[in-house]
Amino acid sequence: MTSSDVPSDATAPDARFLFANERTFLAWSRTALALVAAGLAGVQVLRPFPGVPWSRDLLGVPLMVLGAVIATVGYLEFRRNQRALHQRRPLPRSWLPTILAVAVTLTAVTSVVVVLVSTVRAR
Known part of the structure; x- marks a missing residue:
């Protein structure tokens, strides 16, 4: 965080x-x-x-992209929360849990479909 992110009149929040x-x-x-x-x-x-x-890319690439999104948004939320803590404001709502839950659910459903179709075709 830079000094411009923290107002000059702000007191340091509790370190915890x-x-x-x-x-x-x-x-x-x-x-x-x-x-x-x-x-x-x-x-x-x-x-x-x-x-x-x-077909391998259908499962693997979205997970890697989701990892990049989570890393980026996680850092942005960290900075936003730091700013709110220093300004003694309520913490903003996070969309990360929703994004992660939806993406993991979609990946799981896609994985199940791929496994079932592979099993049926192998017979």
């Missing part, structure tokens, strides 16, 4: 809240890294769907 905000940011960073790693592993390890050579 600042550390909690930092831990939340680090948790989002770990989640983002796990998503990128899972997507990369999926692209490298999964067998392609018969007749669809890009």
Whole structure:
């Protein structure tokens, strides 16, 4: 954070809240890294769907993109929360849990469809 992010008349907030905000940011960073790693592993390890050579990418690439989105938005929220804490304002609402829940659900449903169709075609 730069000095321009914190108003000159603001008093320092309780360090516990600042550390909690930092831990939340680090948790989002770990989640983002796990998503990128899972997507990369999926692209490298999964067998392609018969007749669809890009089927591995259908599962892996969205996870990697989601990881990048979570990392970026997590940092922006960290900064926004820091600013609110220094200005003694309520913390803004976070959309990250909703984004993550929807994306993981869509990935899971897509994975189930791919596995079921692969199983049926293999018979």
